[in-house]
Amino acid sequence: MKTVKLSKRATNMQASPIRKLYDAANEAKERGTHIYHVNIGQPDIKTPKSFVKALKEFEQDVIEYAPSHGMKECHEAYQRYYQNKNIKLKQSEIVITTGGSEAIVFALAAVTDPGDEVLVFEPFYTNYNGFASMVGTKLRPITLNINDGFHLPDSSEIESKISQKTKAILLCNPNNPTGTVYTKKELDAVVKIAEKYNLFLIADEVYSDFVFSGKHKSLLQYPQVEDKVIVIDSVSKKYSSCGVRIGAFISRNQDLIATAIKLGQARLSVATIEQRAAAKMIGKQENYLKKTVAEYQKRRDVVFEELQKIKGVTLSKPEGAFYNIVGLPIKDAEHFAKWLLEEFSYQGATVMVAPAEGFYATKGKGKNEIRIAYVLKSSDMRKAMKILEKGLEEYQKNN
């Protein structure tokens, strides 16, 4: 029997780097070790009650396809949500998607053909790699520096990476995995580059509510590039509804919207029940969002305070989202992360972190960095950081 060969894209796709650690984590749990999971962006914040209430009120004899571009009540909800931020959107500028993930796939498919390039600042959200593989886009990384708090480089450095194949710049703001929020000056510069080189701007703004000083500036607020901007949104983090899978593809360029709708027609629709329930929540939870942001800010402060006590670490105070990239005084953070699970515990517990190497496309970058997601309550985050400190001490003695 001849063996069939999978596609190159399938073979070259990396399995999630964090997943590799799950076996070690499960074994630690079997040994009775408690694990503080700060390795993944799955918060412990409760989903708004209005969502589950809407779920229970769902009545429909036949659960039918929703319209491919999304249900009217969801368009209205996102319109309301953006109106709360003083951003005016028409309903025809919003396509509802299966999570932010699908919106990114649609964006890449809309602006690139296989082999075309999109610039992205590394470290970046690992899953961009998977989406790019799926549609055949090449991600071209521009490396940021932990010592600058992962802020953007000079325009000249960005411009030096632009080629004939470059179709867009993909920007995650506030940033996963760095926690950086780009300043108005930085965004102005990126917008200028997009104008100069006629590039699309894909703005992943799923953390836009989580900014700890000042206000988030959306790329929707730049009328001079309104034909170029696609904003990605999602209920996952804002409403702690990761398992709900509702997102949005937003653009004022009607050709982009028409493309998203065509791609949406192919997959028919987004889950009807989720849309109905999400519509009761999106743009109606201003107090919930305020409380959530305050909670994340408290955690951010605790994590930063504790991390600063650790000898030899490099870090900046995160400005948004709920992540922090930390440089460690060791050579191989992946080895350390595995060691924490396999060989270490402190008072019956250990901590699972995400090695940052997986967030870089350039080989060898980020090898001594980890990402911490402050998705647990402050007291747990404090304990987790203490374990990290103790673990690091012990690890350095033996490695």
Place this chain on the structure above:
Amino acid sequence: MKTVKLSKRATNMQASPIRKLYDAANEAKERGTHIYHVNIGQPDIKTPKSFVKALKEFEQDVIEYAPSHGMKECHEAYQRYYQNKNIKLKQSEIVITTGGSEAIVFALAAVTDPGDEVLVFEPFYTNYNGFASMVGTKLRPITLNINDGFHLPDSSEIESKISQKTKAILLCNPNNPTGTVYTKKELDAVVKIAEKYNLFLIADEVYSDFVFSGKHKSLLQYPQVEDKVIVIDSVSKKYSSCGVRIGAFISRNQDLIATAIKLGQARLSVATIEQRAAAKMIGKQENYLKKTVAEYQKRRDVVFEELQKIKGVTLSKPEGAFYNIVGLPIKDAEHFAKWLLEEFSYQGATVMVAPAEGFYATKGKGKNEIRIAYVLKSSDMRKAMKILEKGLEEYQKNN
């Protein structure tokens, strides 16, 4: 301001051909004309009560990500479902997807690189075009003949379309849009070709329960190609849950499964609530399925009986699914379909059909054919076919 240019794939993608008729349909409704919608595979059958019950019982403070490959209860449910058909599956051979749609995208991405080809028999489910555009696959059509009931051609004809670029054969069985169920002999022949040329087989079997005589044979029942077969499944039609968006990617080739999981990790997870509720329904609704199939069979008989009375039509008796392709004694079925909505009514009602041209990739094919979906109760289907007959008479007088 320079205008940004969308990708070629975006520009070349066709909007859903049926959508073009929706404006005409809405205008007819505004005039007070009742429309029998037999143009789309959205059945009127009630979703099982167990699904909505499970929905109402959903309790979770934080709606978290599900595992990327799907929730255990969903794997168990599909295992049970296939066991009912005497097909043994391991849970590790099943990846839960967002509808059958996502499973097809995963399959194409797993077996083709951009520019590679997949053979498909036309007329075929239009959305395959959208999925192929998304991942850069070329669909190579093999035209079937309405006079053979759209059964498969000789192996030599299939083999003549195979090139170095061909990676897979995509087979929808029972077929949307033709209603054809392939015989064991036809499947044997396709399997032999896959072995001979070392091709993957992507089997879209979402209608597998809807077979009106004999039993459906799944490609999972061919051990000699178990490394090559991917089966696509979905709850949409079987459990009349089109808006639920739960499907499955099934394969005994663990490399294919690993790829589907990597693609699944990129988009994180499938909706948690839907998976939980679907797991209570999949493989537990044998009576429901029996009743549903009997209902479709009744409709099939009514539709076939009525269509046979119409002068000059070409058709075969559908063997499965809930569609029928009908050749009409006119030149342009799209024009006729639009005319039915814009200029015709009979006793205050008209009928919306799908012009079949959109189901062909070869230009000019299927221009005089329409697809009828028997998704309405028998009495309505009978009325709809009567309107079609009257409309055709009138149309032929004036066109």
